[in-house]
Amino acid sequence: MNNPTNDFRPIPEEDDLVDGPFLPDRQRERPFIMVVTRNGHLSEHVMDYAVNVAHRLSYSILAVHVDTLPFFKDRGKRSRLFAAAMQESAALFGAKADDKGVVVAHLGELGKIGSVVSRLCRSKKRIEFIVIDKGIRLEEVVRQSPVPVFPVLTNKQGLFNRTIFHHSTKKGVFAMSTTSRKRHLKHCFLFGALTAGLYASVFAYQDVVMTYFTKGGVFALLPVATVFAVSYFHGNFTSAFWSALGIEASKKGVAKRTEPAIEIKETVVAPRPDTRPRLQVNA
Amino acid sequence: MHGPINEVIQFIDLNVYTITFLFLVGFIGGLVSGFIGSGGAFVLTPGMMSLGVPGTVAVASNMCHKFPKALVGAIKRYKYGQVDIKLGLIMGVFAEIGVQVGIMVQKYILDKWGQAGSNLYVSIIFVLVLVTVGSFVMRDAIKMKRSKTETETGATLAKRLQKIELWPMITLKTANLRISMWFLVPVAIATGMLAATIAVGGFIGVPGLMYIVGVTSIVASATELVIAFVMGLGGTLIWAYYGMVDIRLVMIILAGSLFGVQLGAIGTTYVKDYMIKYVMATIMLIVAVSRFFALPKYLNELHLVSLNETAVSVMTKMSFAIMCFALLVGASIILASLFKARRLEKMVSVNA
Numbered sequence: 001m002n003n004p005t006n007d008f009r010p011i012p013e014e015d016d017l018v019d020g021p022f023l024p025d026r027q028r029e030r031p032f033i034m035v036v037t038r039n040g041h042l043s044e045h046v047m048d049y050a051v052n053v054a055h056r057l058s059y060s061i062l063a064v065h066v067d068t069l070p071f072f073k074d075r076g077k078r079s080r081l082f083a084a085a086m087q088e089s090a091a092l093f094g095a096k097a098d099d100k101g102v103v104v105a106h107l108g109e110l111g112k113i114g115s116v117v118s119r120l121c122r123s124k125k126r127i128e129f130i131v132i133d134k135g136i137r138l139e140e141v142v143r144q145s146p147v148p149v150f151p152v153l154t155n156k157q158g159l160f161n162r163t164i165f166h167h168s169t170k171k172g173v174f175a176m177s178t179t180s181r182k183r184h185l186k187h188c189f190l191f192g193a194l195t196a197g198l199y200a201s202v203f204a205y206q207d208v209v210m211t212y213f214t215k216g217g218v219f220a221l222l223p224v225a226t227v228f229a230v231s232y233f234h235g236n237f238t239s240a241f242w243s244a245l246g247i248e249a250s251k252k253g254v255a256k257r258t259e260p261a262i263e264i265k266e267t268v269v270a271p272r273p274d275t276r277p278r279l280q281v282n283a
Numbered sequence: 284m285h286g287p288i289n290e291v292i293q294f295i296d297l298n299v300y301t302i303t304f305l306f307l308v309g310f311i312g313g314l315v316s317g318f319i320g321s322g323g324a325f326v327l328t329p330g331m332m333s334l335g336v337p338g339t340v341a342v343a344s345n346m347c348h349k350f351p352k353a354l355v356g357a358i359k360r361y362k363y364g365q366v367d368i369k370l371g372l373i374m375g376v377f378a379e380i381g382v383q384v385g386i387m388v389q390k391y392i393l394d395k396w397g398q399a400g401s402n403l404y405v406s407i408i409f410v411l412v413l414v415t416v417g418s419f420v421m422r423d424a425i426k427m428k429r430s431k432t433e434t435e436t437g438a439t440l441a442k443r444l445q446k447i448e449l450w451p452m453i454t455l456k457t458a459n460l461r462i463s464m465w466f467l468v469p470v471a472i473a474t475g476m477l478a479a480t481i482a483v484g485g486f487i488g489v490p491g492l493m494y495i496v497g498v499t500s501i502v503a504s505a506t507e508l509v510i511a512f513v514m515g516l517g518g519t520l521i522w523a524y525y526g527m528v529d530i531r532l533v534m535i536i537l538a539g540s541l542f543g544v545q546l547g548a549i550g551t552t553y554v555k556d557y558m559i560k561y562v563m564a565t566i567m568l569i570v571a572v573s574r575f576f577a578l579p580k581y582l583n584e585l586h587l588v589s590l591n592e593t594a595v596s597v598m599t600k601m602s603f604a605i606m607c608f609a610l611l612v613g614a615s616i617i618l619a620s621l622f623k624a625r626r627l628e629k630m631v632s633v634n635a
Contacts, residue, residue, distance in 0.1 A: 155456075202530065202534060203531065206531065209530060209531075210529075210531070214526040214527070216523070216524055216525050216526030217524065219526070220526075220528075221523075222523075223528045223530045223533070224516075224519060224520065224523060227347060227350070227351045227519075227533060227534075228351065230351060230534060231352075231354050231355050231537070231541070235354075235355035235358070235541055235545075237541075238541045238542045238544075239545050241542070241545075242546060242549060247549060247625075249363055249548075249552040249553075250552040250625075
């Protein structure tokens, strides 16, 4: 577990850490909701869910960031980024919890999700249930956990959907989850070269290309396939190009895009008239 | 479009001037279509023809450049959560039908009144549609700007139509509404017909989506890209089947327009909603003026009026120049508002 070049140090797992110095005395006896993530940043919808439930049940939250690749071979860069991301995530989570008066304890762990969960559940007695973040397999946790496990599903899930809407004012710390300019530059050169190659090959063999591409019939697929290739390579190149220049989408604009949801009004159903015959007694 | 091609097609030789021209027009056209969902195409066809490209090849190559551009733009704007794919695909399929209907109408007019009659028909449709729809959109944009509300106003017609429960009802998640298929189809067919007639279906498609279906202008312009992709792909397959696509022209235009479309899509995340309407209406109205100047030429050819040659040729040139001007104005509004909004956002984040 010890990596000398690693800035990220897991907090030693002693019982008193979670319900010890982190929490004021009156909180000591509260049960916990354990929120587990293997990402640097915990998804915001998971945070919101956990905070709301904890608020309603008056539980505390134990947020665990598990670095599942502590020995990743990049001279400790990933771990450093993970630690930085975790700090940021913890700050955001803390702010959200403060609004509702919920207590959150943060924990950094190393190793496999399953074993971390199993160890924590056994050492911290009052974990009532576990909420897992995107990227963790449910079975992996369920197998090792003595308490119920819930994933948070949202309609905002998907390949291109962000899990963090929070806009950081500090530059650079967000490197764990968002792309850096260096990566854009790399993409820019890679796809730029591919695009240049494609264009060069078409224009160098103009005559051959034009004879076959304009033959018609089945050959119609040739130009169509070519433009699809162009749209992939050149599309990625141009996208990386503007990003590398620093021209990117507004962070505020992304969140607001549709009209606020229309409230569904429940129709009030009048009670059915009682049509059963009644016996009237006239005394 | 389906007729046999009798004459041997001449593909032009490329030189530095042609390449630069196509690249620049591609870039500006891409910028505009990334922003308002369509546009740019109406300058490319006459532009290519003025370079000596035969009409059919110009139309085919234009069509072939349109769908990859729309695809890239749609993907980019999908990442921003602005695209309703379901709406786009449904509209796209029906727009394709509209395209076929549009072509039939064109053919009928061509048979009856000849080439000049067909050109006159195209120009009249151009002026009529652009002036009516453009001024309506412009009025709405100005109203929105004055009232300074963040959300979209108006669209009372759309609200009323959404309330009508007619089978089959369609629920659109991103657009956040539920409407009967019967109201989508006419909009889609009109879009397709306009696309077949003047090459820019979006001038009906986007306002149709905004005022009849009731989608916000951001989602409408993004979804229009999906419609343009479906229509463009269908059209390209047909044109390529007859061997009319000049891949070199297409690739040069694409080289510019993909830069533009990315920038245009980025621009939509910065500006207020009315800005899209504003840019769109401005371009539509200026293009309408441009087509107005093209009318005398066709009227002359049909011997409905008699003007002398020089006047007609000056007017034709002016018409093209005004068309380019329309695109330039649109592009500069987009760029100006993009960079202004970026500066503002930076200032805010520095102060915060």
